[in-house]
Amino acid sequence: MKQTLRYDQLSCRLQVEGLPDVSAGQPDDAVGIITSWTLDWAGRPQLEGRKEHLVALMQVVMPYARHRISGVARRFGDASQPVDIGPAEAGEGHLLMLRSSQSDTPPLQIGLDDAELSDLVRVLDLLRMDPRLQLPLAIPVSRPLKLRDVLERTPLPQRLAAPLGGALVLALATAFALMLPQPKRLQTQPTSPAPSAQPQAPGGQVPGARP
């Protein structure tokens, strides 16, 4: 029995069709095998594909949203993958690039604003957390970012300002210290020997002293 899962947001609608995996004992309303999916955008071409394409979309969009919530804008996916997403080069927004497996089909670029990205993330969240979808999807889980990733959100000049400033101050302090004249060595003047009560033994040796 074919099942249809549908998730709606203002700018997009995700529809997933599939069948329960009867061999795994899934109930009739479950989806254990995805046969097809479609993503309808308001005023944009419809996206459709197989399970692999949906997983590829989720594999780049979910980590991208995870980084965006921390204020880190970096690209996910590359030319070898069917989907990639990154910040738009000109101005605000995001650029979703979809590559067809057919060689004669050019890649499709979709520009999204922040609201459309949020809508997309919400429909993908609804799908992956739907208890009716009884299918493991290889999607990276959200984890805290490492320091290296977090530093990316700070512009390079701002990041380098503190260490460069410190190095400059150290260099100036060293140069200043080297320019200071060295203190003159104190010359010890010979002092007249104090008059002693005992006459010194001949040869300058103290009587009774052992060699």
Added chain:
Amino acid sequence: MPHDSPSLEISLRLPRRGIERLDLLLLSVEALDLNGGEAMVWMSEQMGFTDRFPNRVELWKSRCHNPLRRTTRRGELAAADGDALIRILCALADRLYPVLRGLLSQAEAPEVLVQRWALFQSRLSELVKERMNPRRGGVQKYLNPETCVAECRQLVQSLALASGAGGFERLKASLLDAGS
């Protein structure tokens, strides 16, 4: 609002910057919704957090762990209290999603967008002035009109991405970022 978070099952205590950001996001909710303070208490009751926050004073005391506040509280925010605050925030962001979307959408008329952002920024800066220590650098960027625009946009975008089914997991991971 789903309560399962497979990646961050273990409750971790929020770092200092995480608490600062969480409180600022809650303040943004108050700036977006005039009854945001009341909504927080109501949402806490609805979500079954009355044992953690039996009244508005307890809720306020937990938010006062933010070191940027005028009246800050010593000690650390308990991990369970932090989780409860994040869940309340995500639920409020979900409720306010149409408003957040309206701010973020480029499809809206530019003059309407300008007015909406101006209203949000003025409300947020009033709340920041009222409750935060203006001598702190982390507070000044919300009071400076030049830096406030980008910071406000980041707050609204974070709230939009924190709403919905997977919002808790995403926001909690973000508040636990290294060096944050």
